[in-house]
Amino acid sequence: MLENNKQPKTDLGKLGEFGLIEKLTRDIKIVNPQTIKGVGDDAAVMNFKDKNVLASTDLLVEGVHFNLAYHPLKHLGYKAAVVNFSDIYAMNGFASQLLVGLAVSNRFPVEAIEQVFEGIKLACQIYGVDLVGGDTTSSTSGLVLAPTATGWVEPGKTVYRDGAEKNDLIVVTGDLGAAYMGLLVLQRENEVFKVNPKHQPDLSKYSYVIERQLKPEARKDIPVLLRKLDVQPTSMIDISDGLSSEILHITKQSGVGAVIYENKIPIDPQTILTAEEFHISEITAALNGGEDYELLFTIKQKDYDKIKGNPNLTVIGHITEEPGAYLITNDNQKLELKAQGWNALENE
């Protein structure tokens, strides 16, 4: 529980390992009634009474999920927390606690770790989640963030990936593909910067797509909205790997198929403009880009009237009895979705 393993002696050691933990955690305030004991013991202690308990872990690894050349440390901490909350919302649940595993090389000063934790704590504050423990240790090379989120859901309200049935409507929240376009912009600017460090890029026209990449938000509002609308999804998943991959998870686990429509997929105008600039299809970005952290779910047709016109929700297709998941393009082609992405448009 937020204890530094003592074997390595790093520069961080100047503060003292337990000193670091104290510094990082002293301003934590517990807000959830389920949290009985947070940071400072061998394990966090919680009590969820009759609720189902949810737990999920998603790692963020330097050089794989982020590049410190353009991912600021505070944003990184924020993102690491938020992507873990997203998995809890994808069960139709409420994120309430976070444990943070952090492996950090001795090239980072104490202040850098504080920035990571500032982001984590900001996310916890905004999402109403208690930071209840973790483990901080050295790394011989890169920075690894290993958060685990816990949360709860009423047993009858839990939504799995395997409940989709024929004729159910397929719904997505928000818009898709922006985070991937943001990544492409950041990668391009980083290459330019390497050649010409004095270059001052004007990134204002990419502000939305960059923010979606650097500081994504999870759909905390959706489980609340679904209860308010009295809609119980038949299946749900968060969109971390791209729409294609997530639809295939649902269809495979539910033993069904799906048809979605290109002209229904919600995409922000800035995503479209940026995709045009990069000569890729915005639909490819939506299907395969990933990191949108929107929710994908299915509902019974009878619930359509309850969600109709809601600006947060877009019906993009329906579940079929026949296996296989397909995209109907604007020119009425039927293309099969692939787990690794829908390749037809990739080389446009």
Added chain:
Amino acid sequence: MLENNKQPKTDLGKLGEFGLIEKLTRDIKIVNPQTIKGVGDDAAVMNFKDKNVLASTDLLVEGVHFNLAYHPLKHLGYKAAVVNFSDIYAMNGFASQLLVGLAVSNRFPVEAIEQVFEGIKLACQIYGVDLVGGDTTSSTSGLVLAPTATGWVEPGKTVYRDGAEKNDLIVVTGDLGAAYMGLLVLQRENEVFKVNPKHQPDLSKYSYVIERQLKPEARKDIPVLLRKLDVQPTSMIDISDGLSSEILHITKQSGVGAVIYENKIPIDPQTILTAEEFHISEITAALNGGEDYELLFTIKQKDYDKIKGNPNLTVIGHITEEPGAYLITNDNQKLELKAQGWNALENE
């Protein structure tokens, strides 16, 4: 939940990322009634009813906590699971679920990851814990294991670090210092091997200390024993960083002091012999070595008769009203215990 993040393309990709997950998890059987849904959704789903829920995470990082030259991958998986279970037992609780975060470089073939998971699954089987989820991803360099254990404890039975009171007895389970001596033996043999790869060491006389390092066990039996003996500890912690450090956690958090006796500290004869060979004090190994994963706890004096003569439990001292933690040596010196270790004997 045991999903491979798809951004990196590694040799592991030949199997396919979802193929890897399926391979690693297909033989998992759920044994705990609290586990409602394990691997395969956005989050694990559990229900602990009126019990307190415990959660803890401890990372194992290559080059910091282990060296693949002498830590076999299967043992490593086993150890990563067990050290996380240990934190749950240290709350007087029962470990019941495990999530595993794993970051692995592309120099590892699929078979290597399978070995890590064999160890994790063996530990889960032996300890009666369900592997319910996780995340497997690439790493640009070393291997990082980031497990999170969950478990439960009856609300009235939860034991924290801050409940020790004046005159309570200080008890440890098992024996101490062996894991550290095992590490020293392994490090020495690795140095010899680097100079002379044909050297065939006879490690049989170090079998116990090496096993304590490579394949430690957590004290699953102690929460059961304590209930059987009708003993409710006033405070408890697991010994991961060495006895000194753990006693100081308890005394600091409980606002008390402690006195322990050198001649009471349980140390295995093989630990003593190995320490002599390395010209260090076995007491130093016990106080500062760490990784023993025994439990340290305090009990009321009135409970002494209940534990007396139990071969698993040794009373090593008592809690004092005055702050500060001290070791009374065999020649009756009183030495203060230090968080970073008790240095008086280190250079003997």
